[in-house]
Amino acid sequence: MRELVQQPLTMWNLLLIVLAAIALLLVVLVFVTYAIYFERKVIGWMQLRPGPNRVGPLGLLQTVADVSKLLLKEDTRPKQADRILFALAPVLAYAPAFTVLAVMPFTESLQFADLDIGVLYYVGLSSITVLGVITAGWASNNKYALIGGLRSAAQMISYEVALVMSIVGIVILTGSMNLREIVEAQRDVWNIVPQFLAFLIFIIAAQAELNRSPFDLPEAESELVAGYHVEYSGFRFAMFMLAEYVYMFAMGTMVTVLFLGGWLPIHPALSFIPGIVWFVVKFSLYVFLQFWLRATMPRIRSDQLMSFAWKGLLPLAFLNILLTAGFVSIFA
């Protein structure tokens, strides 16, 4: 894919690039449908119940049925809702989640754009989702949505900082922000080993970014009914669900690339297994962790969430940067 981008722009190249982008979109959509299906299955199994098994063989078409229902359902909009913002919010939530995939190195060859500032691109774009959530909360003219929107604004911003700080450790270690070079640098030892503290911070901050399990405050069912997307139905609600799972896809690739050595085998002797298999295995481990946490963990309270972010994660992240910098300056 990278050579295509460097060549002069002919009609043929353009068509290839567009087709590749659509192919990635399809891959992501298939991932989303079966991530939702497996999430309900895994959480069901953990709760001693079989999970969806009525639509299609073994329930495989369950999410397809849900999505088609959402598409066919009427797209209601509250009367006093702010028309433009109400329509804009799902786009603002979904677009960055998908554009962020452009820079992800799935394997050596399979990467759309090899930016030298891959990490910065990822972090920069992923914070636009907060805007989508806040506009959704404000525009749907519903008190619960408003509280949900404000809560998620506070949460995502404070954990964004912790997320970025934990990545700085790796950037110092590998000396570059290019994701492919970060993966290359992990050839002998994965980043999870030297940067284990950063790995923990990244995982926790990622949970908060995705509004999932211990930190699913914005759409806390028991308090705010459904948080910021309470007034959405039909296709717009599908967009929000899509955004959440695509964003989980992006966060999953980031964890694999930054800490678990992308497509690199555990041991060089096993390198006959292709890179994409390694990538998928590590990626689905992270996704399983998400489902597992969602089945077990209770929800944290918003003021605890704030103090945990600023007083807990952030100092740890700075400590990690200090250690890495000290380590690099002594031995480099």
Added chain:
Amino acid sequence: MLGFTKGLGFTLKKLPEKKVTHKYPDEPFPMPSRFRGIQHFSPEKCIVCNQCVRICPTDCIQLTGKPHPDPERKGKIIDTYDINFEICILCDLCTEVCPTEAIVMTNNFELAVYSRDELYKDLTWLDGNRTNIREEN
């Protein structure tokens, strides 16, 4: 920090265990023998003593008797007998009080209908409802 790891370990251990869900619509739900389902009425046993109408807490039983057709037998036989299942709470007081066990409970409980007036069950329907009748009353 170990508290939540114990919880995580517990849910992971539950993952492979046998599921407890009962596949109700596919397999019928086995009710114990004493289960109080919808009543079964046998008109030939009824002596029109109105006990069930008097004891019913929600007054959902209406019945009318008519004099016995052949003259030498006195007393009455049942003419119409209908229970309004919209307000019947299946409390089993009517079967308890019926002297001749004309009305007994069965074990089936499926009573979902599309319109309310299908819930007014009359004598013939109650007589027809004779699958798995409860033995001990």
Added chain:
Amino acid sequence: MLRNQPPTESVISPAPEIRTEEMLLNVGPQHPSTHGVFRLVVKIEGETIKEAVPVMGYLHRGTEKIAENLTYTQIIPYMDRLDYLAAMTNNYVLCHAVETMMGLAIPERADYLRIIAMELNRIASHLVWWGTYLLDIGAMSPFLYAFRDRESILDLLNELCGARMTFNYMRIGGVKWDAPPGWIEKVANFVQYMKKELPNYHKLVSGNEIFIHRLAGIGQYDADTALHYSLSGVMLRCTGIKWDLRRDESYSLYDRFEFEIPTAVEGDCLARYWLRLAEIEQSLRILEQAVQQFPADGEIMGKVPRVIRPPAGETYVRIESPRGEIGVYIASQGKDKPWRLKLRRPSFMNLQILPHLLVGANMANMVAILGSIDIVLGEVDA
């Protein structure tokens, strides 16, 4: 905008400093964590609650008015529907009131059956509370485990009296059905199974730090406030007062079993959480002893006149239901229908402290405090 039209009030921006005013939020009557049709009009600023006004009566069926023209046997099915999670205790309190008035003697076997049924129902009620309370706090799985174990209790009670929740099992002077063959062994097996299962509940959630931080120190009050608001049951015992009607004003055969009364001191949501799980253990102990002492034979119905007519006068009895002290007042004029029936409902009385506990709490705490009071709306609005 017409040029010569004077600007209307709304066009002019409000006073220079930003005017913040509280937001009135309707929590309920259709809300996932109000355990039924219960509405709370909450005045919040940001997320802290300034003032909470509960609105009730959505499930008021006028049971006391209906009871005034029903005979005593007919009232029992209505009593099931008050606290529908622990219907056995409701049946018992009505029968106990009429038996106290008429001075009836209850055969021993009937009393044992009643106690076993009531304690099973108490465990089932606490299991429902445990499952739904953790659902409010955010953990999804405990709900399923709790309902799986409650299902085995409901099956036991279904075999005994023919219904899963609205039992209508007890009659004035005894019980309607005898235990089916092999039922007592099933109860004994269930007690052994449940004893092994309870530590798993603690392993799943009780050690979880997030869970402890969510509950410690929330909805706290001391013994005097508890007594001032006539709280009862776990709401009273969590402030250190060791009071349980089963032991202190013993009724039925409770004096034959030895069991402790778990109490705590802090008086917050966490204390109530631990107390209710400890109460399940105590009920299991009672059940174990009751199954051993269960008499081999004996009637299940005392000598009772065909038409029950309590003597003219009034009585007020109170027993320990899973939610607190449930009481029945009967004023009778010698006829077969009560002149006046008043129900002292623990959920209704325990709920009075909610507005005072909520001042200054935030939304997440509101859900935790309301869940820890363990109310059932059928009982609040009876």
Added chain:
Amino acid sequence: MEEHVQLTPLERYVTRIGEKFGESAIENAYINELAKHVPTLVIQKEQWKEVARFLKEDESLHFEYLSNLHGIDYEDRMEMYYHFYSYKHRQNLAVKIVLPRENPSVCSVAEIWGGADWSERETYDLLGIHFAGHPNLTRIMLPDDWVGYPLRKDYVEYDEEV
């Protein structure tokens, strides 16, 4: 103080209240056998406020727990029934107050026992007994625009059988 020992709890209450408020305060005092022999006092409506405060604050009585409170409609009179319990002395006490049938009113004890607040509102809502001095005497169970008091014997159904 020694002669107090032989007195039964009922006589002890009667003498204590009699000294403080004079004999007229208690109209009648008896043991109610039907209710597990609970001592019952029938107290004058006018002095009920002071007697209530006395019941709670006095050391030898110390009834700090109000278990139940409600009204009864006897067609020729209305009655209030209170049930107290003292954790200190492990004693029950029932108090009854007789009220006239037309616009019955008694002074509220919501300040003394917080638990009385909602019970009084419910009694007002269903029986129409007015509680003077109650902080917020409004209907609690029925909608605010409801006409009539359902638990009264002469209550006409608001809407005929559906």
